[in-house]
Amino acid sequence: MLALLAGAVSGQVPVAPTSETVGRTRGEDVKGYNVVHSFELGYRFRSTGGNLGKYRSDVNYGNGIRLLASHLTVHSKDGHGRWFDELTLSTMGLGNDPYQSAALRLGRNRLFRYDLLWRLNAYYNPALPVSLGQHAMDTRRRLQDHDLTLLPQSKLRFLFGYSRNSQDGPALSTVQQFGAHQDEFPVFAALRRLRNEYRVGGELSLRRMKITLLRGWENFREDSRQTLAAPSPGNNPADRLALRSFRREEPYHGTTPFSRGVLVSEPAPWLTLNLRGSYAITRRDFVLDEFATGVDRFGADRARQIVVFGSGRRPVATANLTLNLLPAESVTIANHTAFHHSRMEGDHVYNETVNNAPVFTSLPFEYLGIRTLANSTDLNYRWTPRTTFFAGYHFSQRRVRSRRQAERTPSPDDVYGEQENTLHSGLAGIRVRPAKPLSIHLDGEIGRASRPFYPVSEKNYHAMSGRLAYRARAFQFTAFSKVNYNTNSSRITAYSSRGRTYAAAGSWTGVSWLSVDAGYTKLHLDTVSGLAYFLGGTAQSGRSLYLSSLHAGNAAARVNFRQRVDLIAGYQLVKDVGDGRSTMGANAFAAAQVFPLSYQSPSARLSVRLRSKLRWNAGYQYYGYGERFSTAQGYRAHTGFSSLLWSF
Amino acid sequence: MRALRVFSFLALVPFCTAAGEKPPPSQGGYVGSAACRACHPDVWLNFYKNPHFRSLALGTEPADKTGCEGCHGPGKAHVEARGGKATIVAFSALQAKEILNRCLECHSRDLGRAQIRRSSHSLADVACTSCHSIHKPATPQHLLARKQADLCYSCHPQIKAQFSMPFKHRVNEGFMRCADCHNPHGAPAAAWRMSQRPRMVETAPQGEQPCLKCHADKRGPFVFEHPAVRVDGCETCHQPHGSANARLLRRPAAFTLCLECHNGAGGFGRRGEGIPALSPVHNLADARYRNCTSCHVRLHGSNADPLFLR
Numbered sequence: 001m002l003a004l005l006a007g008a009v010s011g012q013v014p015v016a017p018t019s020e021t022v023g024r025t026r027g028e029d030v031k032g033y034n035v036v037h038s039f040e041l042g043y044r045f046r047s048t049g050g051n052l053g054k055y056r057s058d059v060n061y062g063n064g065i066r067l068l069a070s071h072l073t074v075h076s077k078d079g080h081g082r083w084f085d086e087l088t089l090s091t092m093g094l095g096n097d098p099y100q101s102a103a104l105r106l107g108r109n110r111l112f113r114y115d116l117l118w119r120l121n122a123y124y125n126p127a128l129p130v131s132l133g134q135h136a137m138d139t140r141r142r143l144q145d146h147d148l149t150l151l152p153q154s155k156l157r158f159l160f161g162y163s164r165n166s167q168d169g170p171a172l173s174t175v176q177q178f179g180a181h182q183d184e185f186p187v188f189a190a191l192r193r194l195r196n197e198y199r200v201g202g203e204l205s206l207r208r209m210k211i212t213l214l215r216g217w218e219n220f221r222e223d224s225r226q227t228l229a230a231p232s233p234g235n236n237p238a239d240r241l242a243l244r245s246f247r248r249e250e251p252y253h254g255t256t257p258f259s260r261g262v263l264v265s266e267p268a269p270w271l272t273l274n275l276r277g278s279y280a281i282t283r284r285d286f287v288l289d290e291f292a293t294g295v296d297r298f299g300a301d302r303a304r305q306i307v308v309f310g311s312g313r314r315p316v317a318t319a320n321l322t323l324n325l326l327p328a329e330s331v332t333i334a335n336h337t338a339f340h341h342s343r344m345e346g347d348h349v350y351n352e353t354v355n356n357a358p359v360f361t362s363l364p365f366e367y368l369g370i371r372t373l374a375n376s377t378d379l380n381y382r383w384t385p386r387t388t389f390f391a392g393y394h395f396s397q398r399r400v401r402s403r404r405q406a407e408r409t410p411s412p413d414d415v416y417g418e419q420e421n422t423l424h425s426g427l428a429g430i431r432v433r434p435a436k437p438l439s440i441h442l443d444g445e446i447g448r449a450s451r452p453f454y455p456v457s458e459k460n461y462h463a464m465s466g467r468l469a470y471r472a473r474a475f476q477f478t479a480f481s482k483v484n485y486n487t488n489s490s491r492i493t494a495y496s497s498r499g500r501t502y503a504a505a506g507s508w509t510g511v512s513w514l515s516v517d518a519g520y521t522k523l524h525l526d527t528v529s530g531l532a533y534f535l536g537g538t539a540q541s542g543r544s545l546y547l548s549s550l551h552a553g554n555a556a557a558r559v560n561f562r563q564r565v566d567l568i569a570g571y572q573l574v575k576d577v578g579d580g581r582s583t584m585g586a587n588a589f590a591a592a593q594v595f596p597l598s599y600q601s602p603s604a605r606l607s608v609r610l611r612s613k614l615r616w617n618a619g620y621q622y623y624g625y626g627e628r629f630s631t632a633q634g635y636r637a638h639t640g641f642s643s644l645l646w647s648f
Numbered sequence: 649m650r651a652l653r654v655f656s657f658l659a660l661v662p663f664c665t666a667a668g669e670k671p672p673p674s675q676g677g678y679v680g681s682a683a684c685r686a687c688h689p690d691v692w693l694n695f696y697k698n699p700h701f702r703s704l705a706l707g708t709e710p711a712d713k714t715g716c717e718g719c720h721g722p723g724k725a726h727v728e729a730r731g732g733k734a735t736i737v738a739f740s741a742l743q744a745k746e747i748l749n750r751c752l753e754c755h756s757r758d759l760g761r762a763q764i765r766r767s768s769h770s771l772a773d774v775a776c777t778s779c780h781s782i783h784k785p786a787t788p789q790h791l792l793a794r795k796q797a798d799l800c801y802s803c804h805p806q807i808k809a810q811f812s813m814p815f816k817h818r819v820n821e822g823f824m825r826c827a828d829c830h831n832p833h834g835a836p837a838a839a840w841r842m843s844q845r846p847r848m849v850e851t852a853p854q855g856e857q858p859c860l861k862c863h864a865d866k867r868g869p870f871v872f873e874h875p876a877v878r879v880d881g882c883e884t885c886h887q888p889h890g891s892a893n894a895r896l897l898r899r900p901a902a903f904t905l906c907l908e909c910h911n912g913a914g915g916f917g918r919r920g921e922g923i924p925a926l927s928p929v930h931n932l933a934d935a936r937y938r939n940c941t942s943c944h945v946r947l948h949g950s951n952a953d954p955l956f957l958r
Contacts, residue, residue: 013812013820026694034697057894058814073788075697079705086697088788092822099823105789109702121823128894132939143862153706165864176943176957184942195864199853216853220864235936248958252951258854264762274762276836280854282869286951288958308952314869318855320836324765332745334766338837340855344878346871348951364954368873368918374843378766385743390771396842400879402918404954417919423842431773441772449842453879454909454923455916458842467772469803478803493913505805521809529908532925535933544904550892552809574812576892588901588938595900597892599814625814 013554013572014061015603015619016042016641017069017092020566023613023647027073033081037072041065042617042643044097050625050635053126058599059623060124061639066095068643084108098122113152119143127172128633132235134186139169155206159214161199168192173226174235175246178296178304183234183241187248189226195219201260209265218256220284225249231294243294254284254311274322281315286348303355310348317341330382336375343369367403372396378427386434390443392427400453422450423458441467452488455495455529459488477506493530494543500524518555523548531589545593551575566607574599584629596628607645615645677722681715684723687731688716691783699791700782719750719782744775751776760833767834768847774803779832800826807889816890829858829888840881857881859888870949874956875918876909877948884909903938 017040027036045063048055074087086107093100100120107113120142127136143165150158171189176182201214228246258280266272288308296302318340325333345367352360374396382388398421405414429443446462465482484499505519529544556570578594585591605619620640627633681704685692695701703714717723719737726736733741737750748770755761764770781793792799797819801808811819818824826832831850837843839855852861859882860867866877876884885905886896899905909916912925930937941947946956 073697077696079696079701085702085705099818099821101822103789109705119823121818125895132936132942134942135945141862153702165862167865173945174942175945184936193865197853214853218854220867222865235942250952256854260853262762264756266756272756272765276762278851278853278855280856282854282867284869288952290958306952306958310871310951312869312871312951316839316855318836318839318851322763322766322836329745332765332770336763336766336837338839338843340837340839340843342839342856342878344869344873346869346951348871350952364871366871366873366954368875368878370879372839372843374837376766376837376844378771380771382743382745388773392771394844396844398842398879400875400918402875415919417917419918419920421842423844425844433773439773447844451915451920453916454876454884455911455913456884456908457880467803476802478805480804480806482806490913490915493911495908501806503806503809505802505808507802519805519808521806523806523809527908529904530911530913531904531907532911532913533907533932534926534928534930536931537928539928544908546899546904548892550809550813552812554808554812572812574809574814574892588932588935589904592899592901592904595892597814599812599892 013570013601013603013621014059015605015621015639016044016617016643018605018607018615018617018619018643018645020607020609020615020617020645022609022615022645029077032077034075034077035073036647037070038645038647039070040068040617040643040645042068042641044068044639044641046637046639048635048637050631051126051633052635053124054128054625054633055623055635055637056124057126057128058625059637059639060098060122062096062098064096066093066097066641067091068093068097068641070094079109081108098124107152110151110153113149115145115147117143117145123167123169132174134172134174134235136172137169137191139167139171139191141165141167155204157203159199159201159203161197161216163195163197163199165195165197166193175226175243175248175292177243177246177292178241178294178302182297183236183239185228185232185234185243185246187226187246188229189224192223194221208267209263212260212262212264214260216258216260218258218282220252220254220256222250222252239297240295240299241297243292245294246290246292248288248290250286250288252284252286254282256280256282270326272324272326274324275320276322277317277319279315279317281313283311283313285309285311301355305353307351308348310346312344312346314342314344332378332380334378334380336377338372338374340372340374341370343367365403365405367401369401370398371401372398386432388431390427390429390431394423394425394427394447396423397421398423419451419453421452424448437470437472439467439469439471441465441469455488455490455493456497456527457488458486461486474510475506475508477504479504493532495527495529497525497527513560514558516555516557519553521550521552523550523552542589544589547579547594549577549579551577564609566605568603568605568607570603572601572603578628582628591629597626598628599623599625613647616643617645618642676712677724678711678717679723679727680711681717683727684716695783697788698782713754718754739777742775744770744773744778747775747777760831763831763834763836765834767832769832770834796825796827800832810887810889810891813890813892815892815894815896817888817896828861838881840878841883866948868949870946870951872950872954872956874947874949901938903932903940906940 022038027034043065044061046061070091072089076085079085084106088105091102102118104116123139123141125137127133146162148160168191171191173187173189174184175187176184197216197218199214199216204211226248228243231244233242260278263275290306293303321337323335347365350362376394378392380390400419402417425447427445432440444464449459452459463484468479470477480503482501486497488495501523503521507517509515525548527546531544532541552574554572558568560566575598576596578596601623603621607615607617609615623637625635703709711717721737723736729735739747779793779799780791782791785791786794830848835848835850838846839851840857850858852858885898887898893900897905909923910925912922914922917923932938944956950956952958
C-alpha cells in the first residue's frame, strides 16, 4: 500500500488519468474466473494564452470527453479456463487525447499467449525557429505490435509477430530552386509513411541450451508529396527569384528481410555463454519527380524538371558472443565480443531539364562501409557481503570506408577514403553497503580514442560518478553525481566539453494518510568548439562557446482523508539560468551560447470516493513556458479535467 | 509432400509433449504449495493471477520447479520450525547475486535476459527484486513493483528531469515506455558509435539503433548518407530523453551544432581531411544562412543530392 502511494505521487504528471482505484481489489468471481475492472470517463479542458503552437508542441492536451483510462483483468482461478486463463486490457486517453494507448494480453496456459500494444501520438511541430520557422508538422503516428506465442510452456515454442507504424498528416517544408544559394521557398507537404514488419520464429529448449531463430520482413513505403500553395517570392527579398508553381512526388519503397539467431547455453555451473547473430539486407527503390516554374535571378522565365530514380542497398551483419564465468561465489567475469558491419551503397540517375532542354545528367554512386570489432571484460568481486569491487576494460576498433564516383566504372572522379579509430577504456569502482538500506556506489572511467570521426566525438575522456541510495520501507532517498570531461583537439582546432550532473530525490510514506515526494537535478554542460565560417565572403575562425545550466525540481504531496478523499498537489520546474546575462548578445554566435528559459507546471487533483465502486475526480494543471530573450514562444496554459471512475 | 508433413509432425511431438511428462516423486524436503497456504493466505489468495501460477496449474512440473518451493526452496524444515527466514530461501535475506542466480535458474535462457550478468544493473548489484515484486506487483505484466517509468526514476532522478523538459519523448504521458528503447536486463554492444556505450539500449531486430523502429523514414538506406547518423548515431545531434532545445537538439541554434563538426579541422571525417567547412557563399551575417536546414532539408540522408538539398 505504501509503495503504491509513493508511486502514485511521483507519477502525478500529467494530472490525469488518476491513480486511485475503485471496487474490491481482489475483484469479483464469475463462473470460475476472477474479474477486476475500472473505467475513468471524464472531460478535459484547456485555456491557453501566448504561443498556442508551442503549447501543442510541449503538452498538446485539448478539450473534450475522454475515456481517460480503463483496466480489465480476467483470470481463471484454476488455470484451466475454457477459452483463456488470462485476459488483461488497459487503455489510456481514448477519445481524442494526443497520447492514446491500448494494451491487451490474452493467454491460455500451455496453448498460446497473445500480446497487443496499440499507440497513437498526435505530433505537432509548430515551425519553431529552426529553418526560419518554416518547417512544421501536424501528424499522427500510430504504432501496433502484435506478438503471438504458441505452446508457451513447451520446449518448442512458435513465435509470430506483426508491427505496423504509420505516420500521416500535413507539414510545411522548404525547397531551393533555380540556382544554388539564391533562394528558398516554403512549400506544403502531405506526409504518408507506412512501415509493416512481419516476424516468425521458434524457440527450442534443450537440456542446458536454448536456441531462438527469428525471421522477419520489413516493408517501408513513403508516398509523401510537396506542392506550392500560392506563387512565392521566396525568403530572399534582394533577388528576383520567384516560384510560380511547384510539385514534387517522391515515392520511396523497400523491403528488409532479416534473420536473427540466438544460442544460450549453460554447459557448466561456472560457465554460461550467449551467441547471437543477425543479418538484414535492406533495399529501397525511389523516384523523385519535381517540376517547378518561375523566374530565375536574371528575371528570365524558367521551367525546371528534375527526375531522379535508383535504389539504395544496406546489408547489416552483427554478431555477439558473451561468456560469463563464475569461478567462485564471490566472482563474476563477463566477456563480451561484438562484431558489426554495415555497408551502404546506392546509385541513381539524375536528369535535369530546363525550359525543355536537357542540362544535366549524371549517374553517381556512393559507398559507406562501417565495421566495428569490440571486446569488453567486466570483473565483479564481492570482497565481503557488504563490499564489492568491480573493474572493466573495453577495446574497440572501427573502420569507416567510403567511395564516391560519378560513374560506375573507375574514373578520376572516384574518391576513396578510409579512417580507423581505436578506443581503449577502463572502468573501476567500489560498492559499499554500510547498512542494509544504505548503498554507496563510486566508479570512474577513462578512455582514449586514436582517431575519432568527428570533432565532437569522445577522444580523451574521463568520467566519475557516485550514487547513494537509502531504501527503507517508509523513506527512500537517492543522490547521484556524475562528471564527464572530454577533449578532442587537433592541430588547428580545439574541442572540449564538461558535463556535470547532480541529482537527489526522496520520498516518504511514513503514515497511511500522507506521502511526499521531491527531487532536484542540476544538468550542467559547457563546450568549447573551434569554428570556421564566412562573414560577407571573409573567412573567420573562432570558438563556439555553449553553456547550459539546467535546474529541474519537482515536489508532490498526497493526503488521504478518512479513506474517502485523496488530494494530490505537485509542482515541477525546469529552469536554464544560462550564464547570467540579461540580453541575448551582440551577434548571432553570442546569442547561441546560452538559451535561458523557464518551464513550470503546478498541479492539483482531488479524488472523492462516492461509493465503493464510484469515485469523482477533478484536477487542474498549469503549464507556463517563457524564454528570457524572447516572448515569441512563451505561453500559459490552464488545463484540467473532471471524471468519474467506476466499476460494476 | 504429405509424407514430409507427417514426418515434421512426428518430429515435433517429442518436444511438444516433453513438458507433459510426469514429474519425479517429491523428495528432498519438498512439501508442496498447499502446505504454504495455511500460514500465507494473503499470498496464496491472489497467486492464481501470477504468471508463476502457470507451472503450478500445469501439474506436471517437478516440485523444485513449481509453486512456492520453485523459488523458495524445500519447505519441510520451514513447516516443521513453524516459520522463520533461516529455514527457507527468503529473498529479503539474500544478496543481489544470490537473488539473480535464483531467478536465472528458470529465466536465464530467455532472450531478453541473456546479457543480464554483464548489464549495468547487475554490475551495480541491482537485484531482480529491486524492480519486480512477485507477490504484490503494481503492473500485471512483468510483475513490476511500480509503474515502469516511476520504477526507473526512483534510481535515475536525472533521467526524470530530462523527461520533464519542454521537448521530450512522451514517457510521462504514457505513450512510450523506457523499455521501448532500453533493455533493463542488459543488451549486447551497441552497433553504433564505438560499441562501448550505451550498454542498456536494445538494438532493433535489424541490428541498428532502436530510434529507427519508430523513425523508420530516417533509416534509409540512402544513396547519400549523412555519416553522422550512421557512424556515431542519432545522439551526435539529438538528446533522446529530453532537451530544452527544439527537436531534441543538443544546441538551441542549429547552425552552431552543424559548424562544430563542419569546421574543416584536419584528422576527422572520411578521409581525415576534416568535415567539409562551409563554402564562402554561406554568409553567416545573413540570417538565412544560419538556418542550415532551410536548404539542406534531407539531413538524415538523400537519394537525390549529395548536399541533402532534396
